Amino acid sequence: xxxxxxxxxxxxxxxxxxxxxxxxxxxxxxxxxxxxxxxxxxxxxxxxxxxxxxxxxxxxxxxxxxxxxxxxxxxxxxxxxxxxxxxxxxxxxxxxxxxxxxxxxxxxxxxxxxxxxxxxxxxxxxxxxxxxxxxxxxxxxxxxxxxxxxxxxxxxxxxxxxxxxxxxxxxxxxxxxxxxxxxxxxxxxxxxxxxxxxxxxxxxxxxxxxxxxxxxxxxxxxxxxxxxxxxxxxxxxxxxxxxxxxxxxxxxxxxxxxxxxxxxxxxxxxxxxxxxxxxxxxxxxxxxxxxxxxxxxxxxxxxxxxxxxxxxxxxxxxxxxxxxxxxxxxxxxxxxxxxxxxxxxxxxxxxxxxxxxxxxxxxxxxxxxxxxxxxxxxxxxxxxxxxxxxxxxxxxxxxxxxxxxxxxxxxxxxxxxxxxxxxxxxxxxxxxxxxxxxxxxxxxxxxxxxxxxxxxxxxxxxxxxxxxxxxxxxxxxxxxxxxxxxxxxxxxxxxxxxxxxxxxxxxxxxxxxxxxxxxxxxxxxxxxxxxxxx
Amino acid sequence: xxxxxxxxxxxxxxxxxxxxxxxxxxxxxxxxxxxxxxxxxxxxxxxxxxxxxxxxxxxxxxxxxxxxxxxxxxxxxxxxxxxxxxxxxxxxxxxxxxxxxxxxxxxxxxxxxxxxxxxxxxxxxxxxxxxxxxxxxxxxxxxxxxxxxxxxxxxxxxxxxxxxxxxxxxxxxxxxxxxxxxxxxxxxxxxxxxxxxxxxxxxxxxxxxxxxxxxxxxxxxxxxxxxxxxxxxxxxxxxxxxxxxxxxxxxxxxxxxxxxxxxxxxxxxxxxxxxxxxxxxxxxxxxxxxxxxxxxxxxxxxxxxxxxxxxxxxxxxxxxxxxxxxxxxxxxxxxxxxxxxxxxxxxxxxxxxxxxxxxxxxxxxxxxxxxxxxxx
Ligand code: HEM
Numbered sequence: 001x002x003x004x005x006x007x008x009x010x011x012x013x014x015x016x017x018x019x020x021x022x023x024x025x026x027x028x029x030x031x032x033x034x035x036x037x038x039x040x041x042x043x044x045x046x047x048x049x050x051x052x053x054x055x056x057x058x059x060x061x062x063x064x065x066x067x068x069x070x071x072x073x074x075x076x077x078x079x080x081x082x083x084x085x086x087x088x089x090x091x092x093x094x095x096x097x098x099x100x101x102x103x104x105x106x107x108x109x110x111x112x113x114x115x116x117x118x119x120x121x122x123x124x125x126x127x128x129x130x131x132x133x134x135x136x137x138x139x140x141x142x143x144x145x146x147x148x149x150x151x152x153x154x155x156x157x158x159x160x161x162x163x164x165x166x167x168x169x170x171x172x173x174x175x176x177x178x179x180x181x182x183x184x185x186x187x188x189x190x191x192x193x194x195x196x197x198x199x200x201x202x203x204x205x206x207x208x209x210x211x212x213x214x215x216x217x218x219x220x221x222x223x224x225x226x227x228x229x230x231x232x233x234x235x236x237x238x239x240x241x242x243x244x245x246x247x248x249x250x251x252x253x254x255x256x257x258x259x260x261x262x263x264x265x266x267x268x269x270x271x272x273x274x275x276x277x278x279x280x281x282x283x284x285x286x287x288x289x290x291x292x293x294x295x296x297x298x299x300x301x302x303x304x305x306x307x308x309x310x311x312x313x314x315x316x317x318x319x320x321x322x323x324x325x326x327x328x329x330x331x332x333x334x335x336x337x338x339x340x341x342x343x344x345x346x347x348x349x350x351x352x353x354x355x356x357x358x359x360x361x362x363x364x365x366x367x368x369x370x371x372x373x374x375x376x377x378x379x380x381x382x383x384x385x386x387x388x389x390x391x392x393x394x395x396x397x398x399x400x401x402x403x404x405x406x407x408x409x410x411x412x413x414x415x416x417x418x419x420x421x422x423x424x425x426x427x428x429x430x431x432x433x434x435x436x437x438x439x440x441x442x443x444x445x446x447x448x449x450x451x452x453x454x455x456x457x458x459x460x461x462x463x464x465x466x467x468x469x470x471x472x473x474x475x476x477x478x479x480x481x482x483x484x485x486x487x488x489x490x491x492x493x494x495x496x497x498x499x500x501x502x503x504x505x506x507x508x509x510x511x512x513x514x515x516x517x518x519x520x521x522x523x524x525x526x527x528x529x530x531x532x533x534x
Numbered sequence: 535x536x537x538x539x540x541x542x543x544x545x546x547x548x549x550x551x552x553x554x555x556x557x558x559x560x561x562x563x564x565x566x567x568x569x570x571x572x573x574x575x576x577x578x579x580x581x582x583x584x585x586x587x588x589x590x591x592x593x594x595x596x597x598x599x600x601x602x603x604x605x606x607x608x609x610x611x612x613x614x615x616x617x618x619x620x621x622x623x624x625x626x627x628x629x630x631x632x633x634x635x636x637x638x639x640x641x642x643x644x645x646x647x648x649x650x651x652x653x654x655x656x657x658x659x660x661x662x663x664x665x666x667x668x669x670x671x672x673x674x675x676x677x678x679x680x681x682x683x684x685x686x687x688x689x690x691x692x693x694x695x696x697x698x699x700x701x702x703x704x705x706x707x708x709x710x711x712x713x714x715x716x717x718x719x720x721x722x723x724x725x726x727x728x729x730x731x732x733x734x735x736x737x738x739x740x741x742x743x744x745x746x747x748x749x750x751x752x753x754x755x756x757x758x759x760x761x762x763x764x765x766x767x768x769x770x771x772x773x774x775x776x777x778x779x780x781x782x783x784x785x786x787x788x789x790x791x792x793x794x795x796x797x798x799x800x801x802x803x804x805x806x807x808x809x810x811x812x813x814x815x816x817x818x819x820x821x822x823x824x825x826x827x828x829x830x831x832x833x834x835x836x837x838x839x840x841x842x843x844x845x846x847x848x849x850x851x852x853x854x855x856x857x858x859x860x861x862x863x864x865x866x867x868x869x870x871x872x873x874x875x876x877x878x879x880x881x882x883x884x885x886x887x888x889x890x891x892x893x894x895x896x897x898x899x900x901x902x903x904x905x906x907x908x909x910x
Contacts, residue, residue, distance in 0.1 A: 030867060030872075034864055034868055041861050041864065044856055044857050048853040048854060048897065048901060054847065055847070055848070083848050116861055144565040196846065205630075205844070231744070255537065255749075255750035255751070257746075257748040259747060262753055264752075264753065264754065284757070285754045285755045285758075286760075286837075286841050287840075288840065288843065297843040299842065358608075450844070456835075460836075463828070464825075467824075468825055471821045471824070472821075498814070521700075
């Protein structure tokens with residue numbers, strides 16, 4: 001990388017325009033592209049080592065809390081938002097600028113090259129990558145120069161060369177598609193980046209958790225979280241309602257070792273209501289439902305215990321399913337219940353749901369399997385101010401228990417509800433009762449919309465086709481020259497070309513008269529081919 | 535869920551058998567490389583033709599794959615002994631003559647290609663590379679066991695045999711071993727035998743320990759036809775890039791030996807094809823590997839759109855697949871950039887394979903992303 005300075009710093013007095021021109025020339029060299037690529041690879045790595053906000057904002061806050069000043073420093077240099085950070089953007093934008101600066105002159109040059117005739121033969125053909133000779137005439141057959149050159153030209157044309165006849169030779173070139181492919185490939189990369197950026201601007205994505213039996217009306221307010229692009233137009237949301245009729249989940253209880261308990265089936269039966277009518281679907285992983293340009297994905301699932309809370313008078317203060325988030329492969333799930341209407345104080349419960357309860361070696365209660373075989377709900381209870389009226393948005397999955405007080409038994413130890421479905425627990429100190437009615441499943445749905453995504457496919461095809469042409473088409477020049485009674489056949493590889501020697505050999509065979517052994521290659525010829533220009 | 539336990543056990547047994555045989559093959563190959571036989575070959579050839587390496591380097595325009603190259607390589611073996619008689623055109627005349635008889639004997643079975651090559655060389659230098667021949671025969675046997683292990687495992691679960699890390703690694707080893715054996719048919723790549731058998735042995739060892747996954751059905755997240763497209767291409771790319779990297783490593787060593795021949799155990803390097811030819815072979819694997827890796831990336835993005843609702847989301851696996859891709863793009867650029875010596879370019883190749891391996895091992899095992907493999 002030190003070599004960069006080789007091309008020289010700008011002279012001191014060239015002025016601003018000169019400076020810019022110099023910078024532009026540096027940026028559009030192959031060397032700059034190479035360095036930028038390496039820097040891009042390096043710059044992408046931290047995003048895999050540190051939690052990223054685009055994936056898991058919760059993990060980022062936890063990380064910052066746990067690491068104090070260090071965490072804040074990392075945040076300040078955007079290491080939790082690597083792919084939208086100033087420095088990452090700078091690298092790829094520079095690369096794109098370099099790419100444009102590279103594509104334009106090369107396209108011009110290539111268009112010119114395609115219109116020009118292949119260059120005429122250099123004086124010394126022996127220096128080419130491959131070189132053969134064969135006699136023009138023999139005892140058995142006489143040929144004129146014209147006859148031979150015509151034959152050579154016909155053969156070259158048939159093999160896809162562009163040819164031109166000079167005085168005493170044929171000049172031919174093939175493999176223009178290599179450069180065409182290379183340019184198409186680079187343009188496709190540019191297009192890909194632009195399409196990705198546009199998708200972020202015009203699309204949206206939203207998440208919603210839906211318990212069995214619930215219906216989701218598609219509108220901004222009914223999302224749990226919604227992430228619109230900068231130019232997203234809320235009026236363009238398609239109109240539909242989605243009901244989760246049933247969610248079937250199955251886990252492996254036969255496999256051994258690490259495979260035991262792995263998921264085997266997630267099938268969500270949904271009813272979709274659109275202005276056109278109702279229809280039923282199976283929503284599965286890898287099988288989104290597509291509605292009017294938006295797509296609905298099943299991306300998660302879990303259990304929602306149905307809880308009913310009553311005050312001391314027996315009035316219902318809360319009733320409904322509470323979404324618990326699975327924490328591991330056996331669906332040990334955590335969740336909180338907030339009951340602002342409880343009396344005399346507001347109540348909050350935090351707890352763990354074990355779908356199939358067992359005990360570990362230390363005798364602690366754990367879940368041993370993800371299906372609901374022997375469920376148990378264990379919850380602590382808090383009283384006091386839930387803090388819902390402060391105006392600060394709260395997570396429904398976390399209890400702000402700082403200003404709350406944990407309920408205790410008569411003996412002063414923390415009070416705990418341990419319930420199976422159907423059980424009712426009496427809270428101490430006249431705080432009423434809690435009934436664990438049943439467990440329902442829920443599905444976590446993602447809705448996505450990306451209006452420019454359809455453009456990706458054609459550009460991917462171009463990218464791929466262009467790359468293959470660029471790497472695997474051989475570009476070479478061939479000359480056939482008559483010198484006295486001798487025919488010289490020479491080939492020059494332009495870039496990677498494993499077959500130049502074979503091609504020349506084949507042409508020689510064609511041009512040699514049947515009865516003759518062709519003379520073989522100059523053994524030194526091989527060393528010339530690597531110097532061919534790129 | 536229908537998993538045939540007996541077949542799964544057979545599969546494990548076959549993996550152990552394959553490992554045992556690969557281990558012997560590796561030792562024997564290593565003996566061939568580091569032991570006296572190869573060195574004898576080297577010294578003899580050096581004395582006779584002023585270096586096999588140079589005469590082979592002249593024909594670097596050979597395609598590494600393709601029937602024609604058979605003739606060339608076989609010819610050059612002859613040439614190295616015949617060159618003593620007269621330089622220049624005499625040698626190439628021998629080369630042309632050498633073509634036909636070799637061609638005739640060469641249409642035999644795949645694994646025996648290497649052995650027949652020896653048969654040819656034996657005419658002038660008897661007993662050379664006997665170890666290598668044994669190594670190749672054992673590699674064929676071990677690979678048969680490995681293929682058997684994959685077939686039985688597939689039959690045990692009746693689904694795609696690449697749905698977790700262990701299966702991925704099994705398939706990759708099998709492809710690498712088969713690719714190596716097939717390539718032997720075209721060119722004497724047996725100097726790679728030591729590296730290939732060692733790598734396969736190592737990977738199989740990891741398969742039955744760190745990556746071990748009991749035979750079972752597939753998780754819903756993977757249950758899609760894209761697993762038929764995205765994953766095998768990824769495995770193939772890994773193998774291609776790996777082979778490219780081994781050759782790049784040999785190229786670096788060979789390139790040093792061109793100015794200062796190796797002594798001691800590495801002296802076998804001196805007798806290998808010239809670094810220029812190695813560089814080209816390495817490049818060809820990398821070029822094909824880059825194209826297939828690009829396909830892996832694009833197909834992965836397409837699948838991600840179906841599975842997760844976005845084609846690109848900077849998941850840790852996506853990040854590293856991208857990093858790998860960019861490193862190899864840099865490698866291809868470096869090759870075309872003035873001022874980058876072949877050795878430096880080869881180092882980029884090695885950085886590339888390091889990121890491929892990191893992507894497979896560390897990212898799978900320690901980074902939790904959406905790509906978490908079933909059960910590992
Ligand atoms: C996102 C950025 C880029 C990527 C991913 C990329 C990728 C590639 C790849 C994979 C190749 C291999 C094709 C081949 O070897 O024939 C290639 C070739 C090439 N690229 Fe790029 N490139 C990028 C940017 C650039 C830029 C900015 C330039 C100009 C300064 C450039 C100039 C070239 C040239 C001249 C070749 C042909 C090299 C040869 O003949 O081997 N590329 N590029």
